[in-house]
Structures are given as C-alpha cells and as structure tokens.
Amino acid sequence: MRRRNRAVYAPLWLTYLFFYTPIAVMVVMSFNSSDAPFVFEGFSLKWYGALAENENVLHGLVNTLIVAVGTTVVATVVGTMLAVGLARHTRSKVLEALGTLPAILPELMLAVGLIIFYSAVQFTLGLHSILLAHLTFGIPLVAVVVRVRLASMDMSLEEASRDLGAGAVPTFLRITLPGLMPGVAAGALLAFTFSLDEFVLAFFTAEPTEPTLPIVIYSMIRFGVTPDINALATILLAVSCTAVIAVQRMTRLTESFK
C-alpha cells in the first residue's frame, strides 16, 4: 500500500491541542502554590487541602453521591430491562422511539417540563426530584449501551432455553443476563458519570438548600473564582476519565462507531 501523506494527520493533532490545552493548564494550576487562581508560582497541594475544609463543596459532594448512586441503581435495572424488552419482546417502532426520545431532547426542555410537572402535582423538591430528573437520561443511556451488547450476543442459547420450557424471566436471569453483564456494568458507569456531572436538570429541580456538586461549582465560577476550583475540577476530571476508560475496556465502546 502507498504510504499515506502525513499532512492528513495535522487536523487531528490540532483538534487534540484544542481539546486538551485548557484542561492541561487547569490541572497544572491546581498544583499551584499561589493565591491567584491563574498565576503559577510553585508546586503545592494546598488547594486540595482547602477543598477538604470547604463545607459547601463537601455538602454538594454528599448530595451528588446520593443522587448519582440512586440514579445508577434505578437506571441500570430499569434500563437493562427496557433494552431486553425492546430487543426481544416487541417490534413496535413507537415504543422504541419512546425509549430513546428523552435522551435526544435538549436538557433545558426536560428541566422546564419537569418543574411544571412537579408543581402541577405539588411534588416537593429535594434530592429525590433531581434523581427522578436524571432518570430521564439515565434509563435511555443504559438501554442504548446494553442493546449494543445484546446485538452482538448469540440468540440461539435463549431460544434453546425457551424451547426447553423455561419462562421469559428465568431465561433472562440465567442465560441473557450473565452474557450481558459487561454491557450492564458499562451502562451503570456511564449513568453514574452522567449524574455526577449533570448541571441543567439538577439546577432546575433542586431544592435551593440542597445543591449538588455541579451547582456548587457553578456558583463558585460565577461568584468569585478561587484556586480550589482547579483542584476540584482536576479530581472530577480524573473520576470521569477513569470511568470512561473502564467502560471502553468492558465494551469496546469505540467499536460501536463502525
């Protein structure tokens, strides 16, 4: 084969430069000893220490973890069932669209619709209202990832189980689910990452005294930048990156773009 012209790769390097320069600068700044958030003077971990004493951040973190764990548990169970149901038990395009539509709508639309709905049924706001809001994206997300896995699985085992007289539920638990586990775990991790980072839905559906971490970060950025945001941002980046790399290992997520 003819050797490719290396100039083809130039746009790729420029895109990476664009993507990673701001992130890299921020990470470097998080280890800064200076009190100014944008000027680097020397290496220090003091901003990580400052975070541990920032009560707003800790409160937000606890709230976020509660919401994210709750969202992950419900979205994983329900999303997996939805994926199996859509793939194996119906051919309806309408149900299929219903299962993915909420993930396509702009978050702001869902947020606005939800506060109207919550107020119409006189639902009190709190962590549970954020959790429910996150399910609108979490369930379709898990369902999509699990279906990619389902599509690559051999259906004849399930058919054999049904032919031998096992019902739909035992077949699912004993045959389908074990093979599905990498997809389920990947979906769970993505749902967790999504909920951990989600801002718009949380901002609209939160009770003001119980903010999640992204809401705390938003007000930190908006009302006075202090260097401890750099440290917090670096920690959150590390968590998301670890999760996405783990998902890639479990599902070869990138293969789904072929």
Added chain:
Amino acid sequence: MFFLAPGLTLLIVLAIVPMILMLTYMFFPRGRFGGVVYEFTLENFARLNDPLYLGVIGDSFVIAGTVTLLALVIGYPTAYAIAQLPQRWKTIALLAIMLPFWTNFLIRIYAWIVLLSGPGLVNRALIGIGLIDEPLAFLYNEGTIVLGLLYGYLSLMILPIYSAVERLDPRLREASANLGATPVRTFFSVTLPLTLPSALIGAVLVFVPSFGNYVVPELLGGGKAIMLGNMIRDQFLKARDWPFGATLALVMILVTCVLLIAQAVVSRRVRNA
C-alpha cells in the same frame, strides 16, 4: 410487557407528560407566584412578536449556526484523519475524542476562563513575548460563546463522520483512482457525497444543544450577550412567568423537531439516490 413496563412508565411520566403539560401552559395567563391561571389565552404568542425576543432568537440561530459550521470545518478533517490511522491507534484516538465529552461540562468551560482571563496564561504569554502591553479582553463576548460551545460539542460532529468514513467501501475509492481521478477529485466526487448524511447528523447533534444552551452564554458571555436558553431560564427562575417561558421553549422544541426531520429526510434521499 414485564420488561418494558417500568422503563416506559418512568419515561412517559417523567418526560412525555411534562412535555405535554408544558405545551398546554402556553395557552394560559401567568399566575402571580409562578404557575398559571386557568383561562384560555393566546396572549403569550402575541408577546413573541417583540424585537427583543425575536432578536435573541435570531442571535441564537447565528451563534449556533456559526458553531455548527466551525465544527464541520474542523470535525470533518479530524474524523477523516482518524479513519486513516493504523487499526491499533484508532481506538485510542477515538477515546481521546470522547473523553472530553464525558467530563464535566462546567469544568471544561471554566478551563477556558483560566486560559483566557485577564491574568490568564494566554495574556501573560502575549505580554511575555512583547506582542501586547496590556491584557486583552478575550472573554465575555459572542466570540467566546462560540468558542465554548464548539469546545463543548465538537466531539458530536467527529464521531458520526468518522463512522461514515470508516464504513466507506475502499473499493469505491480504488475504482475512482483506477479510472484516472486525482485523490482530490476522488474525495469530492466519492468520499464527500457518501459521508455527507453523517455530517448532517453531526450538524444536528451540534446545533441542537448549542441553540438551547444557557450555561456557556452565562459563564463565557458574561451575562451581556444572551441566548434563547438564558431567556427561558429567566422566565422560569427569575420572572416566574411560566406560560411565556413555555412559549419560548416551544420555539426551541420546534427548531429541534424541524432539524431532526430535515436530517432524516435528507439522509433517506441520499441513501436512495
């Protein structure tokens, strides 16, 4: 039905019902403390016809359109380059495109503030090499809004285009080359037309969240330039005029739907051609 019921019930109650409820709210006057008074009215639609609102909607189109065009111009060659990589590098290259998308959006926007602010790295570097004496005001204008949105959603353009270039049958390009076409001619007559529907999918995926965004205009626009998303947010959380907020939201839903339908029609045409 056992498998479908919980998921579909939750999605209908938490997404479809609220959307329908929001659509009905447009036909009522506002209540005093948020909410509505149940009397039929079309006044909310009449209020849309105001240069202030129409101007903001127009600005949102221009900003989201600029972001989409830039994403296409940057995203296409990037996606094309990934598809040319040796197999073992493709996974890593794609992962590096997806990673920023899966990290916290606020933090990625904040990273630009660190970089571009008055005492930030870019200004200090420019002063350091003697190009400028005083820090430049990079932040807080429409240009930085475009930059922030592009940064936020560029991945969504690259992934579908990569997927299309990757699926392209290499024999088509070989045939074109064997028939005497130059690589440039082959690109414009074979590769580009066949990957265009995916570029359109990417364009919709970038345009929709850019058009509806309110975080970037708020943080990088400095609250001066506002977009439709900011206006909707203000109607709900500040002015407490939910019916008018819902009417503005309808504009956003209509734009989203029209784009999704247009994209579906175009890709079907191209596939059948």
